[in-house]
Amino acid sequence: MEKIKYEKPVISKITAGIPNKFGLPAKQKIVSAIDGIAVDKLMNEYGSPLFVLSEKAIRETYGEARRAFETRYPKVQFAWSYKTNYLDAVCSIFHDEGSWAEVVSGFEFQKALSLGVNGSQILFNGPEKLEEDLTLAINHNACIHIDHFDELYLLIETTRKLDKKARVAIRINMDTGIYPMWDRFGFNYENGEAWNAINRIMLAENLDLIGLHTHIGTYIMTTSAYAVAASKLSNLYMATHRKFNHWLKYIDLGGGFASKNTLKGAYMPGSETCPSFDDYAEAISNAIISSEIPHENLPVLFLETGRALVDDAGFLLTSVLANKRSTVGRRTMVIDAGVNLLFTSFWYNLGVYPSKEVSEYVEDTTIYGPLCMNIDVIRDAINFPHVKTGDRLVIERVGAYNMTQWMQFITFRPNVVLIDLEGKTHIIRKKEDLGSIQNFELNPKRN
């Protein structure tokens, strides 16, 4: 006699009076393959946990963003934000698509050079630029985005020592109507500090002011804030021309476009609420085109979009280690990927999905990572079907920041695999082993 399919026994408390705001739960989403390659195949070959990046998704998203801006504004240039994901293979795809490099440290600058990026196509941001970093940037004719007056004077001093000119822009912070207002980077617009900086740079003989830069915040869901920023930069652009008869070359609106991840505490999923590239492009392009800048002198529009370009292309494949019950009877689950790999789990409700058909019974669940640390929580609360030890899960939208902000903590960082456009898989960062960590350690000999 054929045996009946087994289903784990479940008892669920019926709670009256708290209706689900989304009505009946939708059918459980299953992610069984990435770009046509089975999750099981990937994990059998490369282990668990495993980061997977889709080249197809990267290029398609980039194409979508570029089309949105290029159909609305005549001169657009993207610069890949290295800190979002600076794996060589990822940066190379963006450079292949035509992106410049946007770096925020000497390390990232060197990485861009090592990938063959021409120094003149590197935007050098950030509050920490040491004299040696500035020297490197000047020698490679990079665009140095000055963050503060001390840096401005260090730069002037460095150009004198080298007897070379530097191409510079200034970073400007401003009130765009969003909270919190980022005022820790750059020169302030409203109190005249930015205008003051422009005047000092225009009078410095070794500095060639070519651009204005702002970065109003991160995960900005209001496109009108970008319109305000673009208008204010356009005002400074015109003011510089009026006073010095000097046309700047570009306006850089930075990054901060939201990805489709859902922020913790958000009422609706990010996929429903985040503006599209078209929405951002419409707001920014309209603001610059309708400013008083003559059309023949429109600046190049630089964009340093990171998160929104790569988040969707990243997946983390993970295995169930254990199912548990808390003292109050709550279901908890332990998986083999923790917050050491998923920095973004601190602010997103990341989407976690089974990789094969599972029980139709879902239960409110807390998902823990494998670290022996209380902070290692991937999801506080998620309606999740019953899965068994060893079952494989897929965490979506992890391409941004996780592979740069991850920590080597308690355990090794896993393989990172790229699926290319032909569906071939490549390890683009090898799993760590004991040697990778101990190679940097020195243990003094004792008698």
Next chain:
Amino acid sequence: MKIPEEVKISDNGFVFNSKTGDSFSLNPFGLELIKNIQEEREFENLKSAMLEKYDVDDLTFEKDFYEFCALLKHHQIISQDNPLDFK
């Protein structure tokens, strides 16, 4: 391990505990197990019958059974004289 009189279980998997006022729903296998517990069937006997009937190995069944019992106990649907006794 006993199910108190205050707990009523319907044939379609609805459970009402008149002592606490709580109500619950069971999936079909949960209902089958609780009916067997109600009849005070011995664990080993129950296990072999379930392994015969369902496509499950003994360790998975045992693990799930004890987790289920722990939940029943948490919801005061079963009572135990000895909290460590799950036999």
